[in-house]
Structures are given as C-alpha cells and as structure tokens.
Amino acid sequence: MTSVRFAKRTAGGFTLDVDFPVGPGVTALYGPPGAGKSLTLEAIAGFTRPDSGRILLEDVILFDAASHVHVPPRRRNCGYLAQSDALFPHMTLRQNVAFSARRWPRLERHRRVAEMLEKFRLTDSAGLWPRRLDAQSRLLGAVARALVAEPRLLLLDDCGIGEACLRQIRAATGVPILMVTGSLDLCCAAADQMLILDGGRILQRGAPRQVLDQPQSLEVARLVGIPNLFQATIAALDPGRNSSRLEFDHFALAGPYIPAHFKGNRVWVAAAAENLRVHPGDVSPPLNSVPVQLVRASHHAHSVLVEFSFGIFVNVSYDEFARQQDNKDWQVEFPPEALRVL
C-alpha cells in the first residue's frame, strides 16, 4: 500500500495538510497555482520534511514524524521529474541515462541504458547534448533516466508531459505514477484517479469523469471550470417523482430530487456548459428552458462558448452555432440531469 498523510507549514505561513492513497496506474494532482501540488511531491520525494504524518511506499515507511523516520531522497526509490527541464546539461543523453544506472556492473549498466533508450526511441540521439535535443526528446530522456533506476513510484511535477508520453511510460513500466498537472484534458485522458487540491487541502478525489461530473463543492466546481454556478432556493421537493423545483434570481427550473435538503433551503447549483442546449427564441419553449439574450460568443479550437444574459454559458459546436447565430432571441434548455446541487 502506498499512502500519503502529512502536514507541513512553510516559512511563508502556508499549510499543506493532505491524506490520500496512491493506487496503481496514474494519479493526477490537479489544482490552481500555489495549491501545494509541488510541495506534496517534494515531501514524498524527500526534498522537504513534513511536520507531522506518515508516508508509506509499498508498506515501507519513508517518513514517520512520530518515530522520527525521514529516509533520505536517494534511498526512497522515487523517480522525480521537476517542472523545469531536468536533464543534466553537462552530460550527453546517454550519460544522463547512465547516471542512474551506477549500481549495476558495467556490462549490465550498458545493457539497461541501451534498452531504455531503445524503448523511448532515443537511441539515435543518445550521443547528443541536451541543448541539441527538442523538448519532447529531453522529456523522454528524463523519464528514461528516472526509469533506469527502477523506481517504485514516479513523481511528475507538471513537467509538460502529454498523453502520448504517459502512454509510452505505461507501456515501458507498470510503476505507479503521481503527476501534477494543470490540464483537465490530460486528467481525463490519462489518469485513473484524480485529486483536487486547493489551499493545501484535498477537496475531492475519484475517477476524473466522476469528479468533473459530480463536483462535491462550489470550490471544486469552480476549479474544474464549470461556468454555470447559481444560488437557488428549493421551492418544492417531490421524492415520489424524483423531482424538485429550484427558484433562481431570474428564473425557475425543475431539477432532480435533492436528498438531505428541505424546502426553503438555499443551495448552489452547477451546470456544465456542454450539458446545456440552445434553441431559437421563436420555437415553442422546451421543458426547463429560460429565454435569454446573447451577450458574446468566444470561439475555441473545437467549439464555441456562448455567453447569455443571467451569466449562463453554453458550449455549442461550430455547426450548431453557425445554424443559430442569426437568432433574434434565444432559449437555453437545462435538462434536469444536467443540474448538480452542491
């Protein structure tokens, strides 16, 4: 079992207090800058000493405040890739990879280094200096160097790794990976587990899709980029029909039944922009729709984010937006299943 539970107060007054297990596969640590993501990795790698708690790696104690155990970084067997380019600039790529293979005899070392370079298709550039390599090769080289040491956990600190690179690492080794990332797309594409970290605390953890679809708090909803966050009053609750009625400042909607709440409660409601639909204002209003005015449309790579009155945002495809952009009036439909009460 690999588990991380520790607290650390920095000189600047920031307190990091985390408790989470690290399972097999990829665990993503997501959060805004200054949330404590890198500090978490540094504590696991042993570069910083927590004030309290315990860190276990495959049931081996790396840190235990109660028994004053703090295993030095070189004995932790955690591969670590920093945010910046970490290939040693004064060594060729081969020398970089060989640096971590020192514990093996000469021939075995050569074999392992060659094998790892081959796995990441770096054999041709093995004799080059890091400054002669492109960013992707440097990153792969740093990964290869970390993997030659046969780590029991790979820590990736927002090093610009992409989905393809993560797939290559997983193909090369089954080592668990704990990565810091600011990309929700990467979390969804490559991570098995996701931790949302903010202000030194873990706000939510779970499968990326589950976290994104079911944020448990307003903070998480904001952090995962849900733009439609409204305060509402519960006007009616009907457990028999699994429905509720929510009154917002400017409109009212039907939603699913909200357990553990009473009529009259004030709640926050989240609705992902891609789960809402737009219709022209002159068609008969669909169920749960709100008449709105177009405020602005911002064109993204694969869709258009349309902002309407009342601060409602809807993500529509380019084709859909092209069909409807000349609408005089608009209606936004809120499917009841798209509403999440936080």
Place this chain on the structure above:
Amino acid sequence: MPVDWSPLWLSLRVASLATVLSLVLGLGLAWLLASRNFGGKEVIQAVATFPYALPPLIAGTYCVLTLAHSRFAFTWHIGVIAGAVGIFPLMVRGARRAFQTRNLDYENAARSLGASEWRVFWRIALPLAYEPIVAAAAIGFARVLTEFAAVVLVAFQLAGGIAPFPFGLVAVIVGMALASVYLSNRLEHEGKSRV
C-alpha cells in the same frame, strides 16, 4: 647577458600551489555556506572574508611570524600559505555565488536517482558552477603571481642578485597575469550568458 628565469619558475610554482590550496579549501567552505543553515554561519563568513581587509604586507608578516619556528620558516612555502590566505575570500565568494545561484532541480533529480551528497557535489553542482569558480581561481592566480613576483624581484634587486633589471622577465609575468584576468572575464561572461 643570459636572463635568469628562476624568479619566474618560483613565482609560477608559488602562485599555482596557492591557488590550488585556496581553491580546495574555499570550495568546501563555499559549498557548506551555500547549502547548509547552521548557527555561526555569519561569523564564519566574516572570518573567511577578513583577509580581504588585510594589506598583503600585514598578512605576509603574520604568516612569517606564525610559522617562524616551523620548518617552513623563511622558505617559499610561506609564500604559498600567504598567497592562499590572501586569495581565500576571492575563492569563497566566487564559489559561493556560483553555488547559490544553481538550479536545485538538477541536484534533487540526482538525489532521486540514488546519488550520494558527495556525488551530487562532484558530478552535478561543481561541473555546473565551474565557470565562475575557475574565473575566481584565475584572478587569484594572477594576484599571487604578480604579488610574489614583485616581492622576489625587489628582494633580488636589493640583494644585488639581478642586474640590470630584467624587463623581459617582468613582461612575461605581467603577460601571464593579463592572460589569467582575460580568461577570468571570458569565463564570467560565458557563465552569465548561459544563465
């Protein structure tokens, strides 16, 4: 009349040994000051920088008096020790600045790969910081070389050992010192442009 080159060889020997001695000791202290926090650090820094404030004559006299009863008394070895003490602050400051501005990510990466602290220093920190360190060493070498050569030449002159005054010898020594200073400037410039 053939030129007596012995003052040059002696000056070179003294300057080289003083530079190496000062470099080895200075590197160790600079690494300690740049990478560790401990009580009395400021005091050690002040003591290490103190020879800067001493005129070379006073520093040399202290060395002679301190080692007067040892087997090094009134030999060129005292020149080595006095020279090393004189350029010690230069080495410590140069190396310390180089170590302080280093990128810790490289060292942390090395530690995570199983490298001991000695290996981190020897294989990572030192090679990455060599330019300002060698620059400081080159300046230190030039300073000891010119200072010791001046002392030797004046002493020879006073003793009537060299006549007429060896302008060629002086030119060679000044040229070597200039080359060291040029090398130092180049290395510092290259180090900065790489950063």
